[in-house]
Amino acid sequence: MIVGQIKEGIVLDHIKAGRGMKLYDVLKLGELDCSVAVIVNAESEKMGKKDIIKISGLIDIDFNILGFVDPGVTVNIIKDSKVVKREKIALPEKITGLLKCKNPRCITTVEQELQHVFKLCDEDNKVYRCIYCETKADLESIE
Template identity: 50%
Template sequence: MLTINSIKNGIVIDHIKPGHGIKIYKYLKLDEADFPTALIMNAVSRKNVEKDIIKIENVMDLNLAVLGFLDPNITINIIKDEKIKEKIQLKLPEEVENVIECKNPRCVTSVEKYVPHKFKLVDAEAGEYKCEYCDEIYKINTL
């Protein structure tokens, strides 16, 4: 069995969908970090379900909206003195900006490159977002 020691002060990103940990790891640019990090893939949880986990031995700013968009089932644990000080349960954000790119060639974002790509959540259960400018619908599992 693989053993990863606990961290003293930092962040644990838990309950990541199996296989998606690497996407979040790269989004956070942890592959370029100069502090200890761990990416654990396909770990078995107490519920006997596989998950990915990221451990970061450092305090850093996280964009919770983007992380919630990437995987709404994530739990963020803030660790201080080897104990969980705060637990944050993520969900799909109501709005995302410059996370999804509108693919509609008639959208203003296709012509005017300075216009930010803004999407609003229209159906949380289906994971559907709508472009604020052209009403194009995107599902998060198809991106």
């Protein structure tokens, strides 16, 4: 399958197969005016299968949420149909205000003003935990 090259924009490459639509949702790409292509199950020498997202516009990407959903993603910035910048995502130390603690016993369930903050506790297994009650965040924790 061929999806045309973009002249100016962003290509999110090496997305773990199956995570593309999740990223599309959490990055709110559906709300953009520009065209967005989500390619799922593309062949990859390195990964076997991967997802790719092409965005025909230079938007601000929330790298924290991107790192949480899939830290293996490569961000390619395209200008004049050429890759001018290629960035690997690093896992953020803290994620503030993007994830919601699901523990019904957590103080965040009653203190409405309190920011939901998650801290990276295990880099190898990409585990984030609520700083208040230590509950583990997962993809369902994304607000």
